Amino acid sequence: FAARAAERASKRVTFAPGAAEAFARTRLRGNARELRNLIERALVTADDGALITPEMVELMILRGASESGFKGPWDNFSLKDEVHRVERSFIELALRESNGMVSRASRLLGFKHHESLASLLKTRHRDLLHARTPAKARRRSIIARETRQ
Numbered sequence: 635f636a637a638r639a640a641e642r643a644s645k646r647v648t649f650a651p652g653a654a655e656a657f658a659r660t661r662l663r664g665n666a667r668e669l670r671n672l673i674e675r676a677l678v679t680a681d682d683g684a685l686i687t688p689e690m691v692e693l694m695i696l697r698g699a700s701e702s703g704f705k706g707p708w709d710n711f712s713l714k715d716e717v718h719r720v721e722r723s724f725i726e727l728a729l730r731e732s733n734g735m736v737s738r739a740s741r742l743l744g745f746k747h748h749e750s751l752a753s754l755l756k757t758r759h760r761d762l763l764h765a766r767t768p769a770k771a772r773r774r775s776i777i778a779r780e781t782r783q
Contacts, residue, residue, distance in 0.1 A: 635666075635668045635669065635673050635674075636654070636657075636677070639649075639673050639674040640677055641678045643677045643678055643680075644689050645677060645680060645682045645683075646682055646683050647677060647680050647682075647683070647684050647685075648685050648688060650682070650685055650687045650688065650750075652685060652687075653686050653690075655688065656688035656689075656691035656692050656695075657672075657695075660672075660691075660695050664693040664707055672695070676694055693708070695713070696716075696773060718758065721754075722759055722761075722762065725739070725743065725751070725754065725755070725759055725762055726762055726765060728740075728742040729745050729766055730767040732764055733767070734766045734767040735766075735767055736748050736751050736752050736755070736766050736767070738743075739751060739766075740752075743775070752769070
């Protein structure tokens with residue numbers, strides 16, 4: 635795949651020992667076509683005469699081919715932003731799976747209390763508030779009111 639993609643992109647790109655194995659180790663959800671597309675998109679961003687190392691391949695795959703490529707894979711990198719992006723993806727998927735129910739989505743995500751997810755939605759992921767069902771006020775016990783009087 636890589637040799638043909640480099641030929642089509644009219645670039646002389648060299649793969650370091652282990653780079654091909656790094657592509658093979660990736661956990662792609664798709665098939666060989668997805669791997670080929672990933673390689674082609676990455677080579678388009680590589681400089682002519684670049685040396686592709688296994689570390690560059692792993693970083694590019696972790697960041698996503700659309701975010702980075704072989705040309706400056708560490709450019710504009712922020713661990714905080716990358717973690718936020720992945721966290722958002724999992725929360726969005728859990729909310730979709732649970733039809734917007736925060737309590738069910740929080741269980742899918744491994745939280746012990748639904749308020750943990752509700753807090754994340756209110757603070758770090760406000761853009762996902764539309765994906766949840768509206769919060770309902772819970773009934774208060776009449777017994778608790780009578781004992782306070």
